């Protein structure tokens with residue numbers, strides 16, 4: 007081990023057991039499935055499964071479990087399951103079908119995922135994902151998901167950030183929407199059949215455990231203000247990612263980490279919290295009251311060339327800058343992959359150029375200089391015609407024009423990096439079970455198979471694999487082995503959890519200070535972006551820890567919530583989320599500090615080569631870091647070592 | 662860049678479903694024209710909170726026109742004056758300095774007001790639950806490319822499948838009909854081979870559920886098409902009426 011940063015790095019307690027299958031990788035999942043215990047349909051009817059979240063992961067799991075006969079409850083903060091943040095995914099979903107005939111295969115998708123994650127994910131999980139991917143497409147098509155088609159009627163594919171094959175299925179720029187509607191319709195079918203109860207407009211605020219086993223959640227009903235206990239025989243969290251810790255991100259404004267954080271406080275370990283992905287192709291930030299950053303699908307990088315004026319401070323309109331005075335920096339630095347280098351590489355190179363003063367567009371509220379780079383479609387428009395480009399990216403380009411007031415056909419798009427996806431999440435074993443027995447974590451909420459960096463179009467694949475295929479099998483196995491006593495809302499564990507939540511709310515409403523929730527959140531976001539964003543270094547991370555502690559104190563001493571006597575309290579909802587983001591921010595900084603290497607999206611400035619490439623340290627850090635919460639003390643770092651039998655760790659090289 | 666303007670917002674305020682409602686005026690000075698209308702409401706809410714008052718309630722989440730959460734009337738128009746635009750994508754650069762904007766919730770019996778600009782649209786989900794799907798269980802699907810679908814046909818199905826469930830069509834219809842919403846779902850599935858086995862039954866079930874949920878019927882005023890942020894064509898309503906008549910009982 008390298009020198010351990012404060013208060014962690016020990017292997018006491020129980021070692022983490024990921025329950026990985028033995029033997030050949032290629033047959034491991036099939037063999038696991040054969041060995042998993044099953045439950046007869048008649049017995050499933052008496053078992054209740056609670057799913058938090060109705061995004062791709064939650065809706066697909068809930069629908070499938072209900073089809074199998076379980077009684078399923080779904081909790082979501084949205085007013086309709088159709089509005090979960092998955093609806094916003096644009097670009098597509100990967101699957102190893104080799105329809106393009108370009109040599110793709112399960113093996114290749116598997117290798118790309120391990121390599122893309124920079125050797126910080128489990129081989130067995132990545133292989134399983136690649137195996138399942140094709141069947142997900144089959145199922146979505148059967149549901150009526152209107153994927154793009156070739157003239158002959160077969161499914162169309164395109165290539166997507168970082169991949170050299172065409173394996174991405176898409177529905178114009180609205181793939182997530184169409185996949186989600188497929189899953190939600192399957193869910194509503196089960197609602198109609200009486201096998202799913204939908205609880206909308208509920209915020210999960212605590213996890214209920216009985217004898218250390220997850221048995222339910224406490225929710226606040228957003229309309230009535232009532233606190234409710236929902237109990238079940240197993241609990242599935244599919245609550246999405248936590249990019250909103252940065253305040254401005256590509257996530258929906260209400261996306262949050264609360265479900266994860268309360269499970270963490272109740273004993274679920276948090277894995278690799280500092281692995282967060284910054285997306286290179288977003289619309290740059292504007293005014294101080296801007297509420298979110300909007301992603302432009304990186305499929306645009308297939309047809310767009312990224313460039314900046316060669317001369318720093320050159321403020322001529324782009325059309326007046328001659329070819330010779332343009333710096334196509336990705337094509338220059340990465341002749342093989344060019345504009346299609348992985349997200350982290352593209353984001354980092356863009357940031358470097360902007361720090362060197364070459365950035366374009368208005369400055370960013372936080373870090374001063376212009377943050378934008380050009381993404382130029384001119385060549386593609388000249389080659390394929392305006393109509394073809396419109397057909398390919400129609401709604402994206404309209405959105406750009408609406409937000410910026412600029413015409414993307416008349417001048418290059420301006421793009422900037424923005425927080426987008428979180429690879430970290432609750433630690434789960436091969437069965438998607440967390441360190442709390444009976445608590446399963448699905449989709450972006452778990453720390454998943456993306457290692458230190460996720461490939462484009464792989465999150466939708468993973469969310470659906472978790473929900474349609476893996477969890478239905480492994481949750482059944484868990485329930486088969488666990489005769490569980492009934493737990494109702496009157497159980498002491500429920501009452502205790504309810505009282506905790508009530509005390510927490512009472513505390514927040516009693517502060518009576520003068521700092522607004524959004525104001526504090528904006529400060530947290532700018533800080534995290536600065537010290538724990540695209541690039542990190544020890545001094546900044548340490549400063550971050552101090553400043554997060556100060557912000558947390560200000561939150562508890564000076565928070566301002568309006569005194570309203572209606573049960574609908576949007577500000578309280580936001581305050582509860584911010585409190586959890588503050589806790590998580592602290593953990594992210596500790597994790598980033600402890601990981602003394604650069605890998606994937608985690609770039610430590612101390613660990614880079616002379617040409618500025620990331621230096622991974624496989625001797626000391628080929629592991630998953632999993633953090634244990636300790637009440638009243640600093641969290642404790644544990645590790646799950648990773649070994650690679652098929653794909654030999656190598657330095658990532660996209661040059 | 663960075664033009665600023667002054668705005669007067671006349672906003673419907675109603676504390677809860679059963680509380681009385683009325684308009685309240687607020688002035689915003691020096692708002693950036695690069696903000697969206699919802700961001701201007703955020704700014705107003707920060708002012709209200711600082712003054713110890715209840716902030717304006719409105720639904721929103723993605724703020725990029727795709728989740729369908731947002732939606733209210735701006736000067737009497739659902740989602741405001743811009744075509745094919747949800748209210749979260751309405752930017753102040755299209756608003757004149759000194760303008761007054763009147764903001765009201767969707768008005769429809771089937772969409773009761775919850776608070777201020779926020780309404781209950783759960784009736785939409787109950788309509789879809791009546792049959793807005795292909796009944797396939799996970800694990801039973803054939804290999805995807807055994808179903809061939811022409812490019813144009815797939816694109817047309819996609820166009821109708823893009824409905825975001827915002828409710829603007831209902832709010833703009835003088836009968837508060839959900840016909841465009843229902844027709845969009847029927848057309849999405851009815852144009853695809855996967856949707857054929859349940860096609861007639863689905864058409865009847867959804868229309869019947871729509872009536873049961875308190876939505877009106879269509880009298881061809883076509884306001885719905887004009888306000889639909891996804892530009893779903895009202896021709897699909899006529900198509901729906903040819904598909905299947907709702908059955909009595």
Ligand SMILES: Cc1cc2nc3c(=O)[nH]c(=O)nc-3n(C[C@H](O)[C@H](O)[C@H](O)COP(=O)(O)OP(=O)(O)OC[C@H]3O[C@@H](n4cnc5c(N)ncnc54)[C@H](O)[C@@H]3O)c2cc1C
Pocket residue numbers: 058059060061062063064081082083084087089090091092093094095096097098099100181182208209210211244245246247256257258261262264265301426427448449450451462463464465466467469
């Ligand atoms: C703009 C954008 C574009 C993207 N494009 C792509 C793409 O092209 N391809 C790709 O593969 N991936 C893409 N991604 C990533 C991908 O969309 C997400 O990772 C994925 O959809 C997450 O799905 P999920 O089911 O895990 O969570 P979500 O869809 O975020 O759902 C979370 C659910 O949990 C509920 N919830 C959360 N917290 C609580 C709580 N405390 N109480 C109650 N309910 C709660 C919410 O209501 C919601 O129903 C994109 C992401 C963004 C932001």
Ligand code: SF4
Pocket residue numbers: 823824825826827828829830831841842845885888889890891892893
């Ligand atoms: S049909 Fe159009 S207006 Fe009606 S709910 Fe759908 S998207 Fe909204």
Ligand code: FES
Pocket residue numbers: 720721722723724725726727728729730731732747748749750
């Ligand atoms: S907030 Fe999602 S569509 Fe407007």
